[in-house]
Amino acid sequence: MIDLKILQKDPQRVIKALADRASDIDVAEFLALDARRRALLTEVEELKGRRNAASAEVARAKRAGQSAESFIDGLGALSERIKELDIQAQEAVAATETWMLNLPNLPHQSVPVGASEADNQELRRHGAPRSFDFPVKDHVELGQNLGGLDFERAAKLAGSRFCVAWNWAARLERALISFFLDVHTRENGYTEVAPPYIVNRSTMAITGQLPKFGEDLFKLENREYFLIPTAEVPLTNLHAGEVLEEGDLPLAYAAQTPCFRSEAGSYGKDTKGLIRMHQFMKVEMVRFAHPDDSYNQLELMRRQAEDLLERLELPYRTIVLCTGDMGFGAAKTYDLETWLPAQNTYREISSCSNCEDFQARRGNIRFRPRGGGKAAFAHTLNGSGLAVGRTLVAILENGQRKDGSVILPKALRPYMDGMDVIAGRV
RNA sequence: GGAGAGGUAGCGAAGCUGGCCGUAACGCGCCCGACUCGAAAUCGGGUUACCGGUUAACAGCCGGUACGUGGGUUCGAAUCCCACCCUCUCCGCCA
Numbered sequence: 043m044i045d046l047k048i049l050q051k052d053p054q055r056v057i058k059a060l061a062d063r064a065s066d067i068d069v070a071e072f073l074a075l076d077a078r079r080r081a082l083l084t085e086v087e088e089l090k091g092r093r094n095a096a097s098a099e100v101a102r103a104k105r106a107g108q109s110a111e112s113f114i115d116g117l118g119a120l121s122e123r124i125k126e127l128d129i130q131a132q133e134a135v136a137a138t139e140t141w142m143l144n145l146p147n148l149p150h151q152s153v154p155v156g157a158s159e160a161d162n163q164e165l166r167r168h169g170a171p172r173s174f175d176f177p178v179k180d181h182v183e184l185g186q187n188l189g190g191l192d193f194e195r196a197a198k199l200a201g202s203r204f205c206v207a208w209n210w211a212a213r214l215e216r217a218l219i220s221f222f223l224d225v226h227t228r229e230n231g232y233t234e235v236a237p238p239y240i241v242n243r244s245t246m247a248i249t250g251q252l253p254k255f256g257e258d259l260f261k262l263e264n265r266e267y268f269l270i271p272t273a274e275v276p277l278t279n280l281h282a283g284e285v286l287e288e289g290d291l292p293l294a295y296a297a298q299t300p301c302f303r304s305e306a307g308s309y310g311k312d313t314k315g316l317i318r319m320h321q322f323m324k325v326e327m328v329r330f331a332h333p334d335d336s337y338n339q340l341e342l343m344r345r346q347a348e349d350l351l352e353r354l355e356l357p358y359r360t361i362v363l364c365t366g367d368m369g370f371g372a373a374k375t376y377d378l379e380t381w382l383p384a385q386n387t388y389r390e391i392s393s394c395s396n397c398e399d400f401q402a403r404r405g406n407i408r409f410r411p412r413g414g415g416k417a418a419f420a421h422t423l424n425g426s427g428l429a430v431g432r433t434l435v436a437i438l439e440n441g442q443r444k445d446g447s448v449i450l451p452k453a454l455r456p457y458m459d460g461m462d463v464i465a466g467r468v
Numbered sequence: 469g470g471a472g473a474g475g476u477a478g479c480g481a482a483g484c485u486g487g488c489c490g491u492a493a494c495g496c497g498c499c500c501g502a503c504u505c506g507a508a509a510u511c512g513g514g515u516u517a518c519c520g521g522u523u524a525a526c527a528g529c530c531g532g533u534a535c536g537u538g539g540g541u542u543c544g545a546a547u548c549c550c551a552c553c554c555u556c557u558c559c560g561c562c563a
Contacts, residue, residue: 046519047526083520087532094532097544101487110543117543135519285478410478414499414515416526417478 043142043403050076059148062365064157072141079134086127093120143247144254147400149365150337150374156364162377163364168348169357171381172440179446180384181438182315185211187446188464191316202313203305203320210464211434214450215323217457218430219298222325222350226427230346232296232327237276239299240267245279248405250371250397257306260320269302273326274424281330282405286420288412292339293330296427298323316431317389323430329423330407333399336421337374340396343425344376347392350428353453356436357381359388373398378428380436391432394425438464
């Protein structure tokens with residue numbers, strides 16, 4: 043949610059931002075809703091003021107032991123009128139709130155303007171894609187041949203877009219999680235958190251998954267419970283409704299969680315393999331920062347994610363998402379894409395965003411300035427560090443050899459009992 | 469699932485025989501000041517948020533709203549009634 047005052051006083055800025063995002067949301071609609079809201083509030087508050095004054099007279103008369111009947115006369119009718127107007131006013135308030143909750147964040151001025159991913163800007167590349175002197179296999183073929191990835195049985199258990207990992211693959215997933223979290227907690231100053239994987243509606247609304255993107259979520263049947271699509275949701279909500287101390291900022295949390303996504307609307311996309319799953323593991327970084335510092339924190343987080351790829355010896359590039367390709371709550375987003383030889387392209391493996399105060403407003407996440415004073419909204423940031431399933435894909439495809447075995451990155455070997463090559467069932 | 473207790477400011481807590489009690493007693497914390505070489509202790513003062521109107525103003529002033537959430541009774545609700553949510557304790561069940 044953006045600041046209401048920006049909409050009221052500088053609607054052109056919002057109109058521009060929405061155009062940049064290629065959104066069809068109509069600011070004029072909001073302006074009309076808001077005008078109605080304010081007119082109704084002015085009217086009903088004037089009546090309430092009169093009622094409050096009259097009630098004070100009643101109280102005064104009763105305390106003085108006098109009859110209050112003359113004051114009470116007619117107040118019933120006034121209260122009836124207030125009740126009617128109040129309903130209209132509350133509806134008008136709710137209408138503006140709903141509109142605001144469906145409005146995406148304003149892009150930061152440094153974000154390139156563009157309509158689609160074609161307009162994203164490449165920031166840097168690291169590592170040259172390997173050249174292979176044999177036909178490359180994709181991770182599905184490699185993983186199945188080596189007895190690690192089992193999509194058939196996963197389909198039996200659950201359906202498409204699930205995978206059973208056996209032996210070295212299950213171990214490799216656990217190794218990646220441990221490796222990522224060890225780097226984050228030992229070297230990068232993150233506090234490790236193990237949050238719930240199920241959250242309520244309010245939590246989903248604060249980070250922006252609801253009300254607009256409910257169809258992307260898995261919802262439990264009996265209650266207003268949702269499976270998290272990313273650990274960003276529980277981690278960012280950790281401080282909802284709280285007032286932090288400025289001196290404690292920035293706060294940095296890391297968690298490994300499964301992520302659940304319905305992938306509605308992605309029929310036919312990435313149907314093969316581990317790229318797009320209903321359930322996948324991810325290590326997530328979340329930071330709470332001072333507004334003046336949040337873009338430094340974004341760069342820091344981006345570097346931390348890049349560093350993981352470098353240690354895993356995976357070629358990657360970093361891109362800045364353009365206005366039209368950014369997520370709902372983000373003001374600026376970097377995507378890290380790792381090279382996948384079988385697809386002969388770079389694919390997203392991490393996304394690092396600064397949401398500025400967009401989520402903080404929804405969740406009332408504030409901090410008390412040093413030296414006291416009014417609490418202000420913190421900035422929230424999130425980034426993958428990294429998506430585990432896709433990292434496993436990259437390791438298989440980039441490390442493959444002609445005989446179908448896979449060389450493991452050195453950084454991972456301590457986590458695999460010293461194993462350096464995946465050569466078959468272990 | 470059964471029984472009980474509770475949800476009030478940054479935190480703790482009073483108010484709960486309905487009406488100067490919500491810028492909300494009292495305490496803690498925090499801010500300013502006094503004392504001090506400095507600090508601690510002590511003493512004095514200050515410290516809710518949001519919305520509407522006015523406005524150049526996110527200054528001031530006027531008004532409204534908020535005591536877990538939503539309803540109800542009433543001229544008037546933190547206070548009385550109903551429903552729901554959450555937390556805690558005990559019991560039951562259970563990894």
